[in-house]
Amino acid sequence: MTTRPIRHREKRALASEIAQAIHMRAYRPGEWLRQIDLEEAFKATRFDVRSALDELAVRKTIEHVPNRGYRVAEIDLKTQRAIRDTRIILETAAAPGIVAGIDAATIARLSELADRFSQAVLSGTRIEQSEINSAFHHLMYAVCGNSVLEETIWGLRDRSRGSSVTVWSSHQALLNSDRDHHAMIEALRAGDATRLSGLIAHHIVKDMLETEARAQPSTETSQSRGNEVSDEV
Amino acid sequence: MTTRPIRHREKRALASEIAQAIHMRAYRPGEWLRQIDLEEAFKATRFDVRSALDELAVRKTIEHVPNRGYRVAEIDLKTQRAIRDTRIILETAAAPGIVAGIDAATIARLSELADRFSQAVLSGTRIEQSEINSAFHHLMYAVCGNSVLEETIWGLRDRSRGSSVTVWSSHQALLNSDRDHHAMIEALRAGDATRLSGLIAHHIVKDMLETEARAQPSTETSQSRGNEVSDEV
DNA sequence: GGCGTAATAATTGGCGCCAATTATGTTGCA
DNA sequence: TGCAACATAATTGGCGCCAATTATTACGCC
Numbered sequence: 001m002t003t004r005p006i007r008h009r010e011k012r013a014l015a016s017e018i019a020q021a022i023h024m025r026a027y028r029p030g031e032w033l034r035q036i037d038l039e040e041a042f043k044a045t046r047f048d049v050r051s052a053l054d055e056l057a058v059r060k061t062i063e064h065v066p067n068r069g070y071r072v073a074e075i076d077l078k079t080q081r082a083i084r085d086t087r088i089i090l091e092t093a094a095a096p097g098i099v100a101g102i103d104a105a106t107i108a109r110l111s112e113l114a115d116r117f118s119q120a121v122l123s124g125t126r127i128e129q130s131e132i133n134s135a136f137h138h139l140m141y142a143v144c145g146n147s148v149l150e151e152t153i154w155g156l157r158d159r160s161r162g163s164s165v166t167v168w169s170s171h172q173a174l175l176n177s178d179r180d181h182h183a184m185i186e187a188l189r190a191g192d193a194t195r196l197s198g199l200i201a202h203h204i205v206k207d208m209l210e211t212e213a214r215a216q217p218s219t220e221t222s223q224s225r226g227n228e229v230s231d232e233v
Numbered sequence: 234m235t236t237r238p239i240r241h242r243e244k245r246a247l248a249s250e251i252a253q254a255i256h257m258r259a260y261r262p263g264e265w266l267r268q269i270d271l272e273e274a275f276k277a278t279r280f281d282v283r284s285a286l287d288e289l290a291v292r293k294t295i296e297h298v299p300n301r302g303y304r305v306a307e308i309d310l311k312t313q314r315a316i317r318d319t320r321i322i323l324e325t326a327a328a329p330g331i332v333a334g335i336d337a338a339t340i341a342r343l344s345e346l347a348d349r350f351s352q353a354v355l356s357g358t359r360i361e362q363s364e365i366n367s368a369f370h371h372l373m374y375a376v377c378g379n380s381v382l383e384e385t386i387w388g389l390r391d392r393s394r395g396s397s398v399t400v401w402s403s404h405q406a407l408l409n410s411d412r413d414h415h416a417m418i419e420a421l422r423a424g425d426a427t428r429l430s431g432l433i434a435h436h437i438v439k440d441m442l443e444t445e446a447r448a449q450p451s452t453e454t455s456q457s458r459g460n461e462v463s464d465e466v
Numbered sequence: 467g468g469c470g471t472a473a474t475a476a477t478t479g480g481c482g483c484c485a486a487t488t489a490t491g492t493t494g495c496a
Numbered sequence: 497t498g499c500a501a502c503a504t505a506a507t508t509g510g511c512g513c514c515a516a517t518t519a520t521t522a523c524g525c526c
Contacts, residue, residue: 011480035508047481050509054284058291067487067508082381086323089382093322148315149322152385244510268478280511283479300478300517 014044015052019061022072023161024127029074033062060159075160083160084208088201090153095197097144102188106143110136110188114181121174129174136181160208176206247277248285252294255305256394257360262307266295293392308393316393317441321434323386328430330377335421339376343369343421347414354407362407369414393441409439 018038027033038049057064063073075083113136120129137157141150180203187196251271260266271282290297296306308316346369353362370390374383413436420429 036506045481047479051287054287055291058288069508079381082379085379086382086385089326090319090322093326146315146318148312148389149319152319152389156381156385269476278511280509301519302478 011048014048015055018052027072029072031072033070083156087156088204091200092197094141094144094149096193097146098140099191099193101143101145107188110139111185114185117181118178121178244281247281248288251285260305262305264305266303316389320389321437324433325430327374327377327382329426330379331373332424332426334376334378340421343372344418347418350414351411354411
């Protein structure tokens with residue numbers, strides 16, 4: 001192993017790592033992402049950092065201001081609603097494909113994930129909750145038989161999570177999400193695409209209403225102020 | 234003006250320029266995009282070329298193979314159908330918003346574009362046809378009231394056009410497209426979202442069936458062979 | 467004569483340097 | 497004392513060089 005930061009193959013992965021850090025709210029909306037900081041935090045070269053930043057800018061996870069830098073995108077309410085509506089369109093449309101493409105083994109795995117989520121609601125970090133939730137939906141949309149639809153859904157999910165708190169704002173929201181997951185599995189077992197579709201729409205609306213409720217103050221601090229995140233990392 | 238290739242501001246635009254070149258079939262699916270060639274063809278620096286290429290790779294317009302380079306994505310039939318289905322989901326879902334958000338002035342402009350397209354069908358280059366067609370749909374989806382939906386639709390359209398010939402394969406397909414445009418305007422005038430939705434679905438299916446019909450041979454030529462494009466530039 | 471192998475040529479891609487730009491702190495003036 | 501302009505510091509971003517990898521050609525061997 002050489003002294004250089006990280007191996008070549010992981011270059012692409014850096015964008016994902018930074019994206020995940022943003023999802024975990026290590027960097028908050030409106031905050032500037034200084035290249036030097038990232039360079040150090042992720043033990044990467046400046047070039048790799050910039051590549052990753054560019055990629056995230058294309059994906060609209062972050063925003064690029066020439067000669068100023070990159071910052072976590074602050075999504076206004078209008079865009080927030082637009083993302084929500086588009087997500088509903090796509091994710092409900094995936095329901096028939098999911099019902100058609102699902103098999104017993106996958107239902108079993110989904111059920112296991114739903115149970116793990118139930119447990120994480122009681123005793124688990126937000127990161128665990130978020131990851132299990134992602135895994136659940138990922139697995140579900142993976143069987144819809146349309147890879148492009150799947151990618152598009154995921155792109156939109158990432159984008160909305162990038163900025164706003166979707167790591168549930170209230171305990172009630174968490175419980176609702178949990179209940180929805182089990183209800184979805186029920187619908188899958190019954191082969192009821194219409195019901196699944198309705199549940200998905202409800203799921204999205206509930207989640208994002210919670211998010212909207214908490215108006216996001218425009219944190220126009222030009223300097224990043226270390227780790228002020230009050231949540232656990 | 235300095236001697237340097239191109240001004241700073243146009244850096245972002247280079248990706249679009251290359252994308253357009255691909256749409257116009259200056260580079261064919263499977264063909265390798267050599268950095269040196271692009272550097273010269275677009276009078277840009279190597280760095281800018283690579284940035285643009287990276288961006289297009291993220292957008293899935295082109296494909297990146299490490300240590301081999303970038304090439305125009307060859308879309309297999311399965312992906313082609315996936316894109317088509319997803320487009321139908323999104324574009325039909327936009328219909329209600331379009332009907333709700335349209336005004337007389339926009340209808341007039343759409344009508345003008347539809348007329349221009351009719352004319353271009355008779356006497357116009359493929360590029361003109363393609364551009365007018367783009368303008369028509371762009372304008373239509375722009376009034377749907379959901380900017381994210383609009384972007385997503387456009388991303389998918391670009392992706393499907395990047396690889397396959399959607400500059401209509403047959404004259405009949407052109408005539409069909411033309412007829413559809415006018416029918417859409419009719420539906421808009423009547424404020425009939427359901428009819429518009431149906432027309433859009435029909436429009437997409439027809440277009441992409443034409444495309445599918447012509448199986449694309451896997452052009453695995455490692456060397457680009459100058460300008461073999463038989464079409465007018 | 468065909469095939470495996472080594473040398474050569476061409477292309478990609480990682481990386482650091484420095485100029486351009488912007489933010490910050492300080493000084494002078496009204 | 498408040499404001500404006502200047503000087504200084506920090507950050508971004510353009511760009512070219514060269515190493516690493518791969519394709520191509522030529523050679524020798526079976």
